[in-house]
Amino acid sequence: MDGKNKILDAARNVIIRNGVNGATVRAIATEADMTTGAIYHHYKNKEDLLYDLLNESLSVSSQIAKDVTDKSFSKDNIKLEIVRNTAERFHKDAENRLQYHFAHEVLLGNVDAQVKLKNKYSEWIKKIEQILIHLYGLENTRLNKAFSSWLIAAVDGVVLQYLLDVNENSIDEMMEVFDILLDEGLSSFVERLNEQEK
Structure with missing residues (x-):
């Protein structure tokens, strides 16, 4: 699984468990077993990451x-x-x-x-x-x-x-x-x- 898909899967899991407000970049990085820097390599900010998840799925x-x-x-x-x-x-x-x-x-x-x-x-x-x-x-x-x-x-x-x-x-x-x-x-x-x- 590539880095972006790993991040999106992690974000999905964190949102299900903690809600959208609890889906911090740190929580997503921990879930994905990545650093926050690795997340920011793919996404400018949390909102862009969340929008990509919405876009990809819906x-x-x-x-x-x-x-x-x-x-x-x-x-x-x-x-x-x-x-x-x-x-x-x-x-x-x-x-x-x-x-x-x-x-x-x-x-x-x-x-x-x-x-x-x-x-x-x-x-x-x-x-x-x-x-x-x-x-x-x-x-x-x-x-x-x-x-x-x-x-x-x-x-x-x-x-x-x-x-x-x-x-x-x-x-x-x-x-x-x-x-x-x-x-x-x-x-x-x-x-x-x-x-x-x-």
Whole structure:
């Protein structure tokens, strides 16, 4: 395992054990069995390290969008990947905490965090739109970005409910609904959006 991956794994473990605030560079270095200097060789500061962990883990939509344009992947396989990755997302405790850590930083006025999150969400929205185009035949409608934003917000909202421990449904139940949404709901909604533009 290379140094950067070792650092990211260590950061993930420290966040799960001690929370985001307890994920100091020293604690991450100790977990990775490295010096703090070795951490700073790869990262300018703790926030850059944490953002890299968030980016690396929550950018699965980019890979799925790439797969969707690859003719060797069937639509059914792509949907299975979406379901699998979404279910995994609910179990990514460290990364989910990080996402809300950065959201909190933005609310406190951290402009750098806001720019990073805005860029990341723009990328995610674009990738979700590509998936909708290739899987469901979404045409170029004026509401494509809004539709993609709603889908991302739905998953983010469920993640927040689990972080706050206020969602009484099992992940299996949530995924059962998600599966129906992928199979039936999205295709109907895409059809309606496409008709609206004609």
